[in-house]
Amino acid sequence: MKNETLAPFPKNFFWGASSSAYQVEGANLEDGKGPSCQDVKEVPAGTSDLTVCADFYHHYKEDIALMAEMGFKSYRFSIAWTRILPEGTGEINQKGIDFYNNVIDECLKYGIEPIVTMFHFDMPAALDKRGSWSNPESVEWFVNFASILFQSFGDRVKYWLTINEQNMLTLVGPVIGTMCIPEGTENVLKEIYQQNHHMLVAQAKAMVLCHEMLPEAKIGPAPNISLVYPASCKPEDVIAAQNFNAVRNWLYLDMAVNGVYNNLVWAWLGKYDAQPTFAEGDKEAMKNAHPDFIGFNYYNTATVAEEDGSVAFNPVGGDQQNSDGLAGMYKTVRNENLGKTEFGWEIDPVGFRATIREMYSRYRLPMLVTENGLGAYDTLTEDGKVHDSYRIHYLQDHIHQLQEAITDGCEMMGYNPWSAIDLISTHEGMRKRYGFIYVDRDEFDLKTMKRYKKDSFEWYKKVIATNGADLSE
Ligand code: BG6
Numbered sequence: 001m002k003n004e005t006l007a008p009f010p011k012n013f014f015w016g017a018s019s020s021a022y023q024v025e026g027a028n029l030e031d032g033k034g035p036s037c038q039d040v041k042e043v044p045a046g047t048s049d050l051t052v053c054a055d056f057y058h059h060y061k062e063d064i065a066l067m068a069e070m071g072f073k074s075y076r077f078s079i080a081w082t083r084i085l086p087e088g089t090g091e092i093n094q095k096g097i098d099f100y101n102n103v104i105d106e107c108l109k110y111g112i113e114p115i116v117t118m119f120h121f122d123m124p125a126a127l128d129k130r131g132s133w134s135n136p137e138s139v140e141w142f143v144n145f146a147s148i149l150f151q152s153f154g155d156r157v158k159y160w161l162t163i164n165e166q167n168m169l170t171l172v173g174p175v176i177g178t179m180c181i182p183e184g185t186e187n188v189l190k191e192i193y194q195q196n197h198h199m200l201v202a203q204a205k206a207m208v209l210c211h212e213m214l215p216e217a218k219i220g221p222a223p224n225i226s227l228v229y230p231a232s233c234k235p236e237d238v239i240a241a242q243n244f245n246a247v248r249n250w251l252y253l254d255m256a257v258n259g260v261y262n263n264l265v266w267a268w269l270g271k272y273d274a275q276p277t278f279a280e281g282d283k284e285a286m287k288n289a290h291p292d293f294i295g296f297n298y299y300n301t302a303t304v305a306e307e308d309g310s311v312a313f314n315p316v317g318g319d320q321q322n323s324d325g326l327a328g329m330y331k332t333v334r335n336e337n338l339g340k341t342e343f344g345w346e347i348d349p350v351g352f353r354a355t356i357r358e359m360y361s362r363y364r365l366p367m368l369v370t371e372n373g374l375g376a377y378d379t380l381t382e383d384g385k386v387h388d389s390y391r392i393h394y395l396q397d398h399i400h401q402l403q404e405a406i407t408d409g410c411e412m413m414g415y416n417p418w419s420a421i422d423l424i425s426t427h428e429g430m431r432k433r434y435g436f437i438y439v440d441r442d443e444f445d446l447k448t449m450k451r452y453k454k455d456s457f458e459w460y461k462k463v464i465a466t467n468g469a470d471l472s473e
Pocket residue numbers: 020023164165168224297320371375418424425426427428432
């Protein structure tokens with residue numbers, strides 16, 4: 001469909017940006033916070049640990065003021081479970097509640113809508129010791145945490161996201177440092193999808209609870225959705241693309257929205273005796289949950305071909321955007337039509353439009369972009385500038401395609417790219433920067449921690465001021 005003119009962005013569109021607690025806050029064991037799996041994991045060689053990050057914990061006022069200066073309408077951030085419940089269950093840490101009260105109030109002071117992710121890759125270490133998501137009790141742990149969040153912040157937080165990128169926790173947990181498989185597990189695939197099942201049930205129950213406790217609030221999932229292309233029009237490649245779409249994308253949204261397991265994934269798990277076990281009431285719980293919107297992270301598409309027997313059986317290989325393939329299901333191939341970031345992720349703005357169109361026609365719910373962005377090496381010049389025109393170009397192209405999708409009839413609530421401010425990457429350290437705000441620190445040298453406005457900061461300010469009408473540099 002060629003759009004001669006583009007529909008304007010909706011009024012009250014949530015222009016903003018995102019971050020997550022464990023990647024931005026620092027102060028990882030301060031004021032009573034307990035350790036999460038991120039604090040106890042072995043970080044990849046040559047990358048920073050997560051003790052200081054951007055030190056948002058001590059700089060939040062200054063950082064939110066900068067977001068307000070950009071004109072943010074929303075700020076999507078996560079709440080660290082272990083700041084609220086250091087052990088994951090039990091005693092509440094009042095200082096943790098105070099911190100997020102302050103962050104929320106600071107956002108509201110500037111008219112910035114807080115969009116809160118309840119869980120972003122940071123399982124309490126104490127709960128990892130009790131089996132993490134493998135333990136059926138994890139459903140109640142999460143629902144208990146959710147009820148504390150709704151109780152404490154629900155008077156001011158109207159938009160909630162359940163679990164960030166549950167699909168990546170399941171598909172590439174080891175690279176993000178989140179996978180906890182109990183020792184002696186024989187059927188690892190089954191264990192992974194049992195964990196996934198517990199998360200799905202926990203999410204469903206949290207959505208129902210949110211609607212009960214906070215009738216005015218809206219809640220949705222936040223998976224990482226990348227449309228999967230077939231490498232060619234060869235029918236076997238199309239089947240492979242359907243396989244990966246099911247395993248990577250639709251499993252999560254079919255369940256969150258319709259309360260059913262995707263049939264292709266269910267059949268695939270059956271081959272390995274890996275279908276999850278349902279506890280009593282799970283089926284009903286999943287069916288009862290109804291998200292108000294779909295939050296999703298988009299970085300690029302994927303392209304796959306028929307699996308020719310060359311792919312090893314490894315259900316957790318690769319990273320969020322580069323899959324190692326799946327034996328018997330698909331083989332990952334390079335899409336020669338696309339460029340790549342400096343960190344090897346393909347760049348596909350048109351795929352953003354295609355992904356949105358596909359999702360909207362499948363689920364018919366309003367959608368909120370909760371991440372999108374370019375990880376790059378940025379350089380601070382001697383006069384305190386960061387000339388990140390590459391980031392501006394990336395964002396321009398994606399926002400343009402977002403507008404195309406809106407013109408195509410897709411209902412979009414907002415755009416919250418990754419990230420508001422520089423923070424630590426999941427597995428590539430501080431050097432892989434995404435922010436509009438530069439933080440003066442290196443991988444290991446904390447330097448001044450001063451904040452600087454990148455060129456993209458001024459550009460995004462203009463984009464927001466014109467409600468997306470002026471994307472020019
Ligand atoms: C998403 C995560 O996968 O992508 C974020 O939700 C993450 O936590 C972002 O930081 C970018 O990934 P990376 O690996 O470049 O940090």
